[in-house]
Amino acid sequence: MTDSPLHxxxxxxxxxxxxxxHELFEDPLDALLGSAELGEITGGGTALTEDGEVDYGDIEVALNDPASLPGVIELLEQLGAPKGSLIQREGAPDQPFGVTEGLALYLNGTDLPDEVYEQCDSNYVFEQIVERIEGHGEICSWWQGPTETALYLYGASFDTLHACIADLLASYPLCQGARVVRTA
Known part of the structure; x- marks a missing residue:
């Protein structure tokens, strides 16, 4: 144990x-830190793109003992931290970690024929994706932008997630012109 916490x-x-x-990462991490007296969460935030889309999130942590850092990383990976995540601390190089891959599906919200928007439902797309990726990943968040709606899927494999939803993207009218982007 050190006299000052590792930030x-x-x-x-x-x-x-x-x-x-908070639900997926901060609350479970806070529970572990508190119950084991390892430290505390001291803050956090969300970085946004120019369009207001989430780019990444961060969690500020003070650890009572630097030796507990590997356990913190292990918990974050068990919770599904995406590849490309980093531990950042003063005086040390960034430490990459993460195990899941991410897929962002962007539904076109402005350029499809009016009847597509009148007859189709984004909730149906959401439900169908949840069914199709069960056992391979989950929809962890979403975003409503000025011209697109994004669903953020995370799982063990981007390629598997993409393959699971390919038939929906090819057949459901609301998925016309959708963009698929690897996020992690």
Whole structure:
């Protein structure tokens, strides 16, 4: 045990709304830190793109003992931290970690024929994706932008997630012109 805590930033390579970051990562991490008296969460935040889309989130942590850092990383990976996430601390190089891959599906919200928007439902797309990726990943968050709606999927494999939803993207009218982007 050291006399002063180790301050670090957990930079999550995840496009999560703040409430989803709390639910999926901060609350479980806070519970572990508190119950084992390892330290505490001292802050956090969300970085946004120019369009207001989440780019990444961070969690500020003070650890009572630097030796507990590997356990913190292990927990974050068990919780599904995406590849490309980083532990950042003063005087040390960034330490990459993460195990899941991310897929962002962007539904076109402005350029499809009016009847597509009148007859189709984004909730149907959400439900169908949840069914199709069961056992391979999950939808962890979403974003409503000025011209697109994004669903953020995370799982063991981007390619598997993409393959699971390919038939939906090819057949459902609301998925016309959708973009698929690897996020982690």
């Amino acid at each position: 670090l930033t957990v930079k999550l390579n995840a496009r999560l709304q703040p409430e989803h970051r």
